[in-house]
Amino acid sequence: MIGVLAANDGTATNPDIQTSAGLMRVTGRNVGNLAFWYTARRLLDEEVTFVPWKTAGKSLPKGLRAFVIPAANFIGTHSNLAPITEIVRELDLPVVIVGLGAQSERDDVIPPVADNVKEFLVEVSARTPFIGVRGEYSAKVCKALGASNVEVLGCPSVLMNPDRKLGETVAARMKELEPTSIAVHAACRKGNLTSVERELVRLVQLKRGSSYIVQRPPELIAAMYRETLNEQDSAYFGEVATFLGMSVDELRAFLLDYGHVPSSVPSWQVYMKRFSCSINTRIHGTMMAFQSGIPSLCVTHDTRTRELAAKLKLPGLEPSQMIEHRYDIKRMFAATKFDPVAFEVNRAEIAARYRALFAELGLKPSSHLESFVRRPA
Numbered sequence: 001m002i003g004v005l006a007a008n009d010g011t012a013t014n015p016d017i018q019t020s021a022g023l024m025r026v027t028g029r030n031v032g033n034l035a036f037w038y039t040a041r042r043l044l045d046e047e048v049t050f051v052p053w054k055t056a057g058k059s060l061p062k063g064l065r066a067f068v069i070p071a072a073n074f075i076g077t078h079s080n081l082a083p084i085t086e087i088v089r090e091l092d093l094p095v096v097i098v099g100l101g102a103q104s105e106r107d108d109v110i111p112p113v114a115d116n117v118k119e120f121l122v123e124v125s126a127r128t129p130f131i132g133v134r135g136e137y138s139a140k141v142c143k144a145l146g147a148s149n150v151e152v153l154g155c156p157s158v159l160m161n162p163d164r165k166l167g168e169t170v171a172a173r174m175k176e177l178e179p180t181s182i183a184v185h186a187a188c189r190k191g192n193l194t195s196v197e198r199e200l201v202r203l204v205q206l207k208r209g210s211s212y213i214v215q216r217p218p219e220l221i222a223a224m225y226r227e228t229l230n231e232q233d234s235a236y237f238g239e240v241a242t243f244l245g246m247s248v249d250e251l252r253a254f255l256l257d258y259g260h261v262p263s264s265v266p267s268w269q270v271y272m273k274r275f276s277c278s279i280n281t282r283i284h285g286t287m288m289a290f291q292s293g294i295p296s297l298c299v300t301h302d303t304r305t306r307e308l309a310a311k312l313k314l315p316g317l318e319p320s321q322m323i324e325h326r327y328d329i330k331r332m333f334a335a336t337k338f339d340p341v342a343f344e345v346n347r348a349e350i351a352a353r354y355r356a357l358f359a360e361l362g363l364k365p366s367s368h369l370e371s372f373v374r375r376p377a
Helices: 020-025 033-042 082-091 115-125 136-144 166-175 191-206 218-224 231-243 248-258 265-272 283-291 303-312 319-324 329-334 340-360 367-373
Strands: 002-004 048-050 067-070 095-098 131-133 150-152 182-185 211-213 277-280 296-299
Touching (some): 020 218, 033 283, 082 115, 115 131, 136 150, 191 248, 191 277, 211 248, 231 248, 265 283, 277 283, 296 303
Parallel strands (some): 002 048, 002 067, 131 150, 182 211, 182 277, 277 296
16 A cells, blocks of 8 residues: 555545535645646556645554655745655655645745755655656756755646547647637736736636636635635635725625536536636646646746646746737637647656656556557557
8 A cells, every 4th residue: 555645536525525614624725736636646556545734653554655745836935844744754665756846936036945845855855766846947946955856747637638639639629719618717816917817707707608617715715605704714805806806796796606616626527528718827727627628728927837837738828928819719729839749748758757756666557657658549
C-alpha cells in the first residue's frame, strides 16, 4: 500500500458536500484540487490510503511503501508546510511529488517563505529521484530554496483523459466553433483581472444556457447554497460584488441563476459537455473543460497560470489579449494558436517521465498511464 496526500480520489461525498464549509474542508479550500487528486490516483496500479494534511504520529498508517504528494501552490509567502514536513519525516519513505508550484505575481521574484517551507523541500528532495514541479518558474524557485533535483512536468491533470486524439478533437471544435452556451470558471478577485472578470460575467449573461462555475471563494459558494453569511463573510461577499461591478443583491441573484459548484471530477466532466466552449481565469477549470473535449482557454494572469499553460501546451491568453477579442469569441480562441500535435507529444513525454519515476521507486504504473506511452491507434 502507498499513502497519498489528499482528502479523496477526486470525489467529495455526503455529508461533506451539504455545506460550503464541508466542501471546502474536503477539497483543500479549492474544488479545483479534485482534478489532480483524481488523476494522480489513476496513474498508479497500487492500493492506496489517503493521508490528510494534519495526520501525524500514531495516526499515520503503517506498512506503507511510498508516499505520493499531488501538490499545488505549496511554495509562497502564504505557506505553512510544517504539518506535511512532519508527515514526510515520520513516514521516512520514498516520495513521489508532482505538480509542485511556487506562487507569485511576477516571474522575476523569489517569494519570501517560512523556514518550514525550505525544510519541506530539503526533506522531500532527499527521498525522491526528482521533484516534479509545474513550470520553469517553480523550478527556479525550488532551486533557489535549496532543492536542485527538480524536473518540470506540469500538472498530472493533463493525463486525465486517455484519448490520444483529444488535442485533435479540441482543435477541430475550435475551428468550427459557434459559441452558444459558455462555461466560465472564474471569481479571481485580483486588480489586474477587473476587466476580464467583469467581461466573463457579461458573457455568461449574454449567452443562453451558460454557467459560472465557482471553485472558490467559499463565500460565493455559501451564497449559492443559500447559507446565512456571518458579518465577516458578508463583508467579503460585498467586496467581490463591487469588484464585479454589481450590488450585493445582483451578485446573489447572478449566482443563483448561473452558478454551479462541482463536487466530483466525473460529474464535472459530464457537466462540461453541455457547453460549446469554456473561458476561464482558473487553470484547473480550464483543464476540466479541455479534458472533457471542449474548446477551453485560460486567461493567464500570474506565474501559476502562465507556467502551467505553457508547460501543458494549453490554450492561453494574456488579460489584454482576452479583452482585445472579447466581442469575437471564435477569434479569441484562434489567437491562442493552439497546437494539437505539440499537446499530444508533450503529454506522452510527461507520461514517460512519470513511468520512469515510478519504476525507479518500484511502483507499478497503471494501464491508464501506460496508454499514453504507447503509440496512439
